[in-house]
Amino acid sequence: RAFTVAIDGPAASGKSSTARAVAHELGFGYIDSGSIYRCATLLALRQGISDAAEDRAGLAALVGQADIDVRIRPGPRPAGPGQIVVPDVQVLLDGEDVSRAIRSPEVNRLVAAVASDGPVRDAVLRIQRSLAAAAESLSTARHPAHGGVVMDGRDIGTAVFPNAELKIYLDASAMARAIRRWDQMSSQGNGPAGSADAGNAQEQPPAAHSSVEDIARELEKRDYTDINRKHSPLRIAPDAVVIDNTNMTFERQVHAIADLARE
Numbered sequence: 001r002a003f004t005v006a007i008d009g010p011a012a013s014g015k016s017s018t019a020r021a022v023a024h025e026l027g028f029g030y031i032d033s034g035s036i037y038r039c040a041t042l043l044a045l046r047q048g049i050s051d052a053a054e055d056r057a058g059l060a061a062l063v064g065q066a067d068i069d070v071r072i073r074p075g076p077r078p079a080g081p082g083q084i085v086v087p088d089v090q091v092l093l094d095g096e097d098v099s100r101a102i103r104s105p106e107v108n109r110l111v112a113a114v115a116s117d118g119p120v121r122d123a124v125l126r127i128q129r130s131l132a133a134a135a136e137s138l139s140t141a142r143h144p145a146h147g148g149v150v151m152d153g154r155d156i157g158t159a160v161f162p163n164a165e166l167k168i169y170l171d172a173s174a175m176a177r178a179i180r181r182w183d184q185m186s187s188q189g190n191g192p193a194g195s196a197d198a199g200n201a202q203e204q205p206p207a208a209h210s211s212v213e214d215i216a217r218e219l220e221k222r223d224y225t226d227i228n229r230k231h232s233p234l235r236i237a238p239d240a241v242v243i244d245n246t247n248m249t250f251e252r253q254v255h256a257i258a259d260l261a262r263e
C-alpha cells in the first residue's frame with residue numbers, strides 16, 4: 001500500500017505550500033483537500049446559495065456529480081542546488097480552471113459554512129479518496145514502499161486517512177498566520193517560495209484595503225467554524241506530530257517532515 005502523509009492544521013498555517021514541497025521532495029502525489037471544499041463553495045455560489053444551510057441535500061448532490069480534479073503542475077525550477085521547490089497546483093471544476101476563482105473573498109467567507117455540512121463532507125470524502133488513489137499511481141517515488149501521497153486539510157489524519165503512515169499537525173500563532181497571509185496577498189503571488197504560496201494558490205483579501213487585523217479576524221472566524229462544527233471538526237490526531245512553525249524557517253520545516261517520512 002502507498003505511503004500516506006496527512007498534514008492538518010488551521011487556516012494559513014502553511015499547510016499547502018509545505019505539503020506541496022514535501023510531496024516534491026519525496027516524489028509523492030499531492031492533494032489539496034481545501035480546494036475541493038472551495039469547488040463545492042463555488043458551485044453553491046453559482047447556484048445562488050449564499051447560506052449553505054438553505055439547500056444542503058441539493059448541494060451535496062451537485063458536488064457528487066461534479067468532476068473535480070487537483071493537479072500538481074511542474075513548478076518553478078529550484079533557484080540553486082538544495083533549494084526547495086513548491087510546485088503550483090491547478091484545480092479543474094468540470095474542465096474549467098478555477099484555480100483563481102476558488103480563492104475569491106466570497107469563497108473565503110462561505111467555505112467553512114459549506115464544509116460544516118455533513119452530506120457535502122461525505123461527497124467530498126469520496127472525491128478525496130479517489131483523487132488520492134489516482135495521485136498514488138502517478139507518484140514517481142519508489143520510497144518507502146510503493147510511492148505515496150501527501151494530503152493537507154483539517155481532518156485528513158482524523159477522518160479521511162485515519163491510518164496514514166505519517167500525520168503532521170501544523171500550527172502557528174494567529175498573528176503569525178495573519179501576517180504571513182497578508183505578506184502573500186501583497187506579494188502578488190511572486191514572493192519567495194519560503195514565505196508565500198506560489199502563483200494561483202493565493203487567497204484574495206476580504207477587501208481592497210484590508211489590514212492585518214481584518215485578515216486575522218477572518219482567519220479566526222474560519223478556525224472557529226472548523227473547530228466547532230459537528231462533522232469531523234479540526235482536531236489534533238492523537239498520533240500526530242505537532243509542529244509549531246511560528247519561529248521556524250520554511251526549509252527546516254519541509255526537511256523535518258520529509259525526514260520523518262523517510263524514517
Ligand code: C5P
Pocket residue numbers: 011012033034035037038111112113115116152153154155156222226
Ligand atoms: O485549506 P483551505 O483554507 O483552502 O480550506 C478552506 C476550508 O475548507 C477550511 O476553512 C475548512 O472549512 C474546509 N476544509 C475542511 N476539511 C479539510 C480541508 C478544508 O473542512 N480537510
